Amino acid sequence: MYTIKRKTIIETIKDLFIDSAYNLDEKLVSSLKKAKQSETNNLGKNILDRIIDNQEIARNDDIPLCQDTGVSVVFLEIGRELIFDYDLEEAINVGVRRGYIDGFLRKSIVKHPLNRINTLDNTPAIVHFNFIPGNKLIIHVAPKGGGSENMSRLKMLSPSEGEAGVIDFVLDTVKKAGGKACPPLIVGVGIGGNFEKSALLAKQAIFRSIDDNAKNEVDQKLEKLLLEKINKLNVGPMGLGGTTTALAVKVNSFPCHIASLPVAVNLQCHSARKKEVTLIGKKINNTN
Amino acid sequence: MAKKLTTPINEETRKSLTVGEEILISGYIYTARDAAHKLLVDAIKNKEKLPFDLIDQVVYYVGPTPAKPNQVIGACGPTSSYRMDKFSPELMKRGLNVMIGKGPRSEEFIDAVKENKAVYLLAIGGLGAKLSKTVKENTTIAYEYLQSEAIHRLKVVEFPVIVAIDYLGNTIFQ
Numbered sequence: 489m490y491t492i493k494r495k496t497i498i499e500t501i502k503d504l505f506i507d508s509a510y511n512l513d514e515k516l517v518s519s520l521k522k523a524k525q526s527e528t529n530n531l532g533k534n535i536l537d538r539i540i541d542n543q544e545i546a547r548n549d550d551i552p553l554c555q556d557t558g559v560s561v562v563f564l565e566i567g568r569e570l571i572f573d574y575d576l577e578e579a580i581n582v583g584v585r586r587g588y589i590d591g592f593l594r595k596s597i598v599k600h601p602l603n604r605i606n607t608l609d610n611t612p613a614i615v616h617f618n619f620i621p622g623n624k625l626i627i628h629v630a631p632k633g634g635g636s637e638n639m640s641r642l643k644m645l646s647p648s649e650g651e652a653g654v655i656d657f658v659l660d661t662v663k664k665a666g667g668k669a670c671p672p673l674i675v676g677v678g679i680g681g682n683f684e685k686s687a688l689l690a691k692q693a694i695f696r697s698i699d700d701n702a703k704n705e706v707d708q709k710l711e712k713l714l715l716e717k718i719n720k721l722n723v724g725p726m727g728l729g730g731t732t733t734a735l736a737v738k739v740n741s742f743p744c745h746i747a748s749l750p751v752a753v754n755l756q757c758h759s760a761r762k763k764e765v766t767l768i769g770k771k772i773n774n775t776n
Numbered sequence: 777m778a779k780k781l782t783t784p785i786n787e788e789t790r791k792s793l794t795v796g797e798e799i800l801i802s803g804y805i806y807t808a809r810d811a812a813h814k815l816l817v818d819a820i821k822n823k824e825k826l827p828f829d830l831i832d833q834v835v836y837y838v839g840p841t842p843a844k845p846n847q848v849i850g851a852c853g854p855t856s857s858y859r860m861d862k863f864s865p866e867l868m869k870r871g872l873n874v875m876i877g878k879g880p881r882s883e884e885f886i887d888a889v890k891e892n893k894a895v896y897l898l899a900i901g902g903l904g905a906k907l908s909k910t911v912k913e914n915t916t917i918a919y920e921y922l923q924s925e926a927i928h929r930l931k932v933v934e935f936p937v938i939v940a941i942d943y944l945g946n947t948i949f950q
């Protein structure tokens with residue numbers, strides 16, 4: 489069996505959140521630069537230019553890209569040969585606390601949705617666990633901003649509404665979000681599963697690399713079609729018109745009930761901060 | 777070339793602004809988000825003294841990241857304005873007639889803008905690092921316990937905005 493020290497988890501989570509808040513993923517930066525070339529609206533071009541400039545300032549001067557350093561979302565892919573003799577989720581929350589305090593990130597979490605009292609350290613994080621073969625631990629983190637999250641939606645369609653129904657719902661969501669979700673967006677779409685699974689699929693979709701391909705042909709086709717249609721909506725950068733409403737559409741699907749067609753749309757703003765790292769477990773000498 | 781304005785911004789100046797125009801604002805502006813808006817409106821209802829004189833002043837919807845020891849302010853881009861829609865008309869009546877935020881506003885808000893000859897300005901969302909460079913002074917003036925939602929007085933130099941709703945109620949949003 490293998491393990492990873494609690495201290496390593498805490499330090500890694502802390503560093504990942506700080507890094508993600510200050511340094512935008514290079515692939516996303518290239519995608520923004522490409523969009524700037526193709527954008528036909530002058531104001532839109534100008535906004536894209538400032539977004540690119542902003543990430544450079546953030547990187548060079550160590551200032552968070554955006555003041556909303558979000559809710560702390562963590563996906564863990566845990567190798568089955570790993571064992572933890574401590575509370576992994578608690579260690580992650582300690583890492584989040586350190587990251588948000590040491591990294592001068594904004595604490596945006598309240599204790600109860602109705603009493604609205606700030607927890608002062610951005611905990612608790614939202615942690616998802618998954619198992620994979622081997623002795624590795626893959627950690628994905630994203631400080632997910634409230635603006636685009638608030639514009640995300642879920643609908644239980646009737647199966648007969650089919651692909652057209654899915655497309656309509658996605659387009660309507662992007663249109664309704666307008667400038668509020670800070671476009672250009674990465675649009676995460678989850679179809680199938682059930683109520684909560686579709687939302688999770690959509691969230692996982694925005695965690696995908698901006699230049700990857702969907703797992704199957706149906707989803708790949710849908711991604712292409714949706715991107716085309718979304719960029720014809722004339723929402724544009726910050727909702728002020730233009731051809732760059734989305735940089736990418738990511739569709740994740742899952743089998744579902746004969747009577748259901750759940751669809752969830754999770755919007756990711758242009759400040760699409762995320763990082764991942766792979767830790768390798770250390771062998772435990774079992775002396776018992 | 778963007779027009780340059782210095783705060784406070786009076787009715788005559790507000791009336792000279794047209795939708796889509798880019799403006800660079802210099803001078804003092806005040807930060808407030810939902811929680812501070814609620815407290816301001818409550819204070820008006822209870823006839824309490826307000827933390828700053830509202831007349832012709834500029835409010836900016838922002839909750840910055842904490843400043844590092846060598847910084848005036850952290851990242852400080854705009855938050856979504858629609859959450860302030862239900863509080864803004866009351867504050868406009870008291871003279872707080874220049875508002876900076878991101879995203880569209882409600883019909884009721886636009887009606888109040890027309891009534892009060894106010895103006896709504898758009899800052900580009902997600903430019904927290906870049907916008908922080910325009911802030912030269914930062915003083916907490918009220919509700920410090922609200923943390924990032926407290927009211928700050930900021931001194932800005934050439935803070936960039938776009939006119940989104942003018943005093944006639946014309947808007948940049950389709």
Ligand code: SF4
Nearest residue numbers: 554633635670757902
């Ligand atoms: S939606 Fe994104 S870019 Fe816009 S303010 Fe929120 S976190 Fe920042």
